[in-house]
Amino acid sequence: MLIEMGRAARTASKQLALAATEKKNRTLLTLADYLDEARADVLAANGQDVEEGRKSGLSEALIDRLMLNDKRIDGLVSDLRHLAELPDPVGERYDETVLPNGLSLHKQRVPLGVLGVIYESRPNVTVDVAGLSIKTGNAAILRGGSETLASNRALVGLVQKALVANGLPAETVQFIDDRDRARVHELLKLHEYVDIIIPRGGAKLHQFCRENSQIPVITGGIGICHLFVDQSADLDAALPVIHNAKTQRPSVCNALDVLLVHRAIAGDFLPRVLDDLGKDGVTFRADETAMPFVGEPVPSSVQPTGPEDFDTEWVSLVLSLKVVEGLDEAIAHIGTHGTAHSDGILTEDDANAARFINEVDSAVVYVNASTRFTDGGQFGLGAEVAISTQRLHTRGPMGLRELTTYKWVAQGEYHVRA
Amino acid sequence: MLIEMGRAARTASKQLALAATEKKNRTLLTLADYLDEARADVLAANGQDVEEGRKSGLSEALIDRLMLNDKRIDGLVSDLRHLAELPDPVGERYDETVLPNGLSLHKQRVPLGVLGVIYESRPNVTVDVAGLSIKTGNAAILRGGSETLASNRALVGLVQKALVANGLPAETVQFIDDRDRARVHELLKLHEYVDIIIPRGGAKLHQFCRENSQIPVITGGIGICHLFVDQSADLDAALPVIHNAKTQRPSVCNALDVLLVHRAIAGDFLPRVLDDLGKDGVTFRADETAMPFVGEPVPSSVQPTGPEDFDTEWVSLVLSLKVVEGLDEAIAHIGTHGTAHSDGILTEDDANAARFINEVDSAVVYVNASTRFTDGGQFGLGAEVAISTQRLHTRGPMGLRELTTYKWVAQGEYHVRA
Numbered sequence: 039m040l041i042e043m044g045r046a047a048r049t050a051s052k053q054l055a056l057a058a059t060e061k062k063n064r065t066l067l068t069l070a071d072y073l074d075e076a077r078a079d080v081l082a083a084n085g086q087d088v089e090e091g092r093k094s095g096l097s098e099a100l101i102d103r104l105m106l107n108d109k110r111i112d113g114l115v116s117d118l119r120h121l122a123e124l125p126d127p128v129g130e131r132y133d134e135t136v137l138p139n140g141l142s143l144h145k146q147r148v149p150l151g152v153l154g155v156i157y158e159s160r161p162n163v164t165v166d167v168a169g170l171s172i173k174t175g176n177a178a179i180l181r182g183g184s185e186t187l188a189s190n191r192a193l194v195g196l197v198q199k200a201l202v203a204n205g206l207p208a209e210t211v212q213f214i215d216d217r218d219r220a221r222v223h224e225l226l227k228l229h230e231y232v233d234i235i236i237p238r239g240g241a242k243l244h245q246f247c248r249e250n251s252q253i254p255v256i257t258g259g260i261g262i263c264h265l266f267v268d269q270s271a272d273l274d275a276a277l278p279v280i281h282n283a284k285t286q287r288p289s290v291c292n293a294l295d296v297l298l299v300h301r302a303i304a305g306d307f308l309p310r311v312l313d314d315l316g317k318d319g320v321t322f323r324a325d326e327t328a329m330p331f332v333g334e335p336v337p338s339s340v341q342p343t344g345p346e347d348f349d350t351e352w353v354s355l356v357l358s359l360k361v362v363e364g365l366d367e368a369i370a371h372i373g374t375h376g377t378a379h380s381d382g383i384l385t386e387d388d389a390n391a392a393r394f395i396n397e398v399d400s401a402v403v404y405v406n407a408s409t410r411f412t413d414g415g416q417f418g419l420g421a422e423v424a425i426s427t428q429r430l431h432t433r434g435p436m437g438l439r440e441l442t443t444y445k446w447v448a449q450g451e452y453h454v455r456a
Numbered sequence: 457m458l459i460e461m462g463r464a465a466r467t468a469s470k471q472l473a474l475a476a477t478e479k480k481n482r483t484l485l486t487l488a489d490y491l492d493e494a495r496a497d498v499l500a501a502n503g504q505d506v507e508e509g510r511k512s513g514l515s516e517a518l519i520d521r522l523m524l525n526d527k528r529i530d531g532l533v534s535d536l537r538h539l540a541e542l543p544d545p546v547g548e549r550y551d552e553t554v555l556p557n558g559l560s561l562h563k564q565r566v567p568l569g570v571l572g573v574i575y576e577s578r579p580n581v582t583v584d585v586a587g588l589s590i591k592t593g594n595a596a597i598l599r600g601g602s603e604t605l606a607s608n609r610a611l612v613g614l615v616q617k618a619l620v621a622n623g624l625p626a627e628t629v630q631f632i633d634d635r636d637r638a639r640v641h642e643l644l645k646l647h648e649y650v651d652i653i654i655p656r657g658g659a660k661l662h663q664f665c666r667e668n669s670q671i672p673v674i675t676g677g678i679g680i681c682h683l684f685v686d687q688s689a690d691l692d693a694a695l696p697v698i699h700n701a702k703t704q705r706p707s708v709c710n711a712l713d714v715l716l717v718h719r720a721i722a723g724d725f726l727p728r729v730l731d732d733l734g735k736d737g738v739t740f741r742a743d744e745t746a747m748p749f750v751g752e753p754v755p756s757s758v759q760p761t762g763p764e765d766f767d768t769e770w771v772s773l774v775l776s777l778k779v780v781e782g783l784d785e786a787i788a789h790i791g792t793h794g795t796a797h798s799d800g801i802l803t804e805d806d807a808n809a810a811r812f813i814n815e816v817d818s819a820v821v822y823v824n825a826s827t828r829f830t831d832g833g834q835f836g837l838g839a840e841v842a843i844s845t846q847r848l849h850t851r852g853p854m855g856l857r858e859l860t861t862y863k864w865v866a867q868g869e870y871h872v873r874a
Contacts, residue, residue: 052791056815137836141825148817150847229666233847248647254672254848275870282872373470384870395865397474399566407559407868416873417864418555429568429651429861430672431849443847446835447813450825452693452802454700455834 044231046209051177059126069200070118083192124420145444149175151233161189174441180213226251258426261291261379266368268385292412328359380409401434462649464627469595477544487618488536501610542838563862567593569651579607592859598631644669676844679709679797684716684786686803710830746777798827819852
């Protein structure tokens with residue numbers, strides 16, 4: 039069954055790769071309209087998923103991720119309309135050169151081909167990924183969460199209707215309408231028909247894909263993020279950055295997990311951090327280096343660190359605290375405990391900033407800014423498919439361009455190699 | 457054992473990533489000198505491998521690939537000196553921008569980390585890859601052919617001596633000094649310590665790596681290459697291009713395998729091809745579309761095609777022939793039977809050239825040029841590690857830059873996300 043989907047996707051991808059920008063954009067706008075008009079049907083299907091989810095005992099947090107409502111559908115509709123306005127990366131020429139022998143050479147962006155996207159409960163990802171695929175001329179095979187079958191069926195139905203209405207193959211976006219986990223395994227082996235696997239979910243999903251895939255996998259999304267407050271930092275300015283990095287949206291991968299503070303300022307600064315972030319419900323894990331600076335008696339928001347607390351992505355209002363002797367120790371700690379996602383320094387010392395930039399090898403390295411900026415939209419990429427923490431093809435926010443590859447084009451006058 | 461190597465490589469890679477360009481270049485020049493001076497030892501070790509190879513019944517072709525001599529060592533020495541002169545990709549800044557909120561953003565090239573390179577008999581690859589790794593700030597774990605252990609031991613000994621002499625860790629370049637094939641399997645699972653697997657060898661090696669690796673694999677090197685002679689081509693000019701693509705070095709992946717000829721000119725042109733290439737020993741496989749045009753009686757150099765002859769990389773002086781009705785059929789044939797390596801059109805018709813460029817999705821698409829140009833050196837990349845026919849990270853010739861990745865650097869003034 040999956041081989042048939044793979045073949046159909048490959049065929050569709052060839053047609054989509056040649057589709058004009060205008061046609062792809064029109065499809066996105068049609069889909070936005072359909073979604074807007076058919077929202078009652080989508081919400082009904084989603085209601086069914088939610089009901090079944092409740093019956094089978096899903097947590098309220100999962101139910102919330104699974105649930106669509108008018109506001110969320112409005113968001114999807116406006117995202118699709120925005121996507122239609124973004125520049126099309128396909129066809130872009132770059133690295134143009136003429137070789138000494140007169141051969142003209144350039145690279146030309148082309149779609150990756152067929153994307154395999156494996157994700158968990160959120161049905162909005164279905165529309166999101168469908169839109170990004172269409173825009174970038176890729177076909178996609180989607181494997182959503184087993185608890186969202188009815189929602190995905192309704193949404194993919196609209197996507198396919200919009201494709202066909204614009205003369206594009208329905209098979210551009212297919213989804214695996216089957217709860218059997220064996221299908222994920224099958225998908226990961228379809229290397230003849232699928233060019234890239236993008237898992238969107240937790241660490242276990244990424245690990246499963248890496249271990250079982252015969253197709254290149256973009257792993258990522260796991261961020262144990264650090265900020266180091268250097269001795270020279272403007273502490274009044276640093277505090278809001280830390281507050282923002284930790285509290286603005288604690289459930290996401292670019293939220294702050296570990297605060298490293300230079301010993302010279304720890305006595306002054308750590309109590310301010312406890313006070314400022316504590317007001318917004320942050321609790322702290324202080325190790326033996328930080329504990330002496332949290333005040334006496336130890337505030338109720340502070341616990342001593344457990345053995346895993348510097349290797350945990352909190353995804354909640356918890357912050358690990360460590361006091362370090364200086365830049366070297368901060369860099370070493372990040373190298374050992376980080377996930378190479380987003381790490382920053384707060385400093386007024388240019389030499390330290392330069393060393394931090396060079397020596398911390400994370401997907402995004404910050405100087406005097408919140409880690410929360412690691413995001414395709416924030417970086418001006420227009421959209422975001424995933425955040426990569428692996429090193430090949432793309433690192434950090436993966437936008438439209440990162441869903442393409444290139445071909446070399448060489449044009450000569452009957453050139454032969456000497 | 458391999459885990460230890462992996463750990464040591466990771467540690468070395470961190471030091472190498474920060475090494476100054478001048479230090480890396482000095483190491484390359486030292487290695488060139490050592491290799492030049494110690495050639496007697498290297499040749500003696502290689503002689504041992506050759507002797508053992510002969511005893512164990514290796515074919516003369518394999519013995520030739522395995523054998524080093526003064527001329528080959530001269531080549532390695534001069535390649536290393538040339539490599540030292542090339543620009544260092546590491547540290548290059550690009551895609552610089554200032555976001556509307558004032559955050560400065562750029563990408564900065566950094567080494568990939570640790571390369572795992574698996575190759576077959578040729579010991580020159582050992583020096584080649586060692587040099588490229590050092591230049592690009594990567595550590596490497598090499599797994600050479602089991603028939604070249606003594607040569608590789610001698611060569612890696614020199615590499616490590618050159619590293620240490622320049623204050624770089626010996627573990628920058630390690631090789632698996634063990635004939636057991638289980639080690640290859642182990643290497644492919646070392647995803648914590650190895651960032652990319654580069655197989656250099658035949659289709660089976662690539663398949664084995666793809667199926668067993670938990671690390672991204674750059675597959676490639678298999679080229680079923682096509683040229684399509686359009687009706688409008690300048691036939692006098694086209695003939696030397698075909699001759700060059702087929703005969704200049706038939707044993708390599710960018711050599712021509714299949715010639716597609718437009719029916720309108722087949723009667724005139726195919727006999728000229730048979731004559732011109734036949735003089736240099738090329739033999740032909742003509743299918744039922746081409747057979748009517750090869751003349752009567754059928755020349756002895758022409759055989760009817762077998763069922764696999766359009767799906768075979770010849771790696772020898774054989775050329776498959778097919779007559780097509782026009783551009784559509786040529787593009788469709790390449791899409792079905794090609795390996796997306798190097799394919800070209802010979803034409804004077806700009807519209808056909810443009811369609812061929814857009815619709816043939818190969819790593820390198822040619823207009824009026826020999827497929828033999830697909831090569832890092834020819835493309836001005838300075839060097840070449842491999843030719844990729846997969847779609848992620850790099851396509852076509854993989855040079856120094858393609859052995860790097862990037863980090864994003866974001867610099868603000870205590871910026872917070874709104």
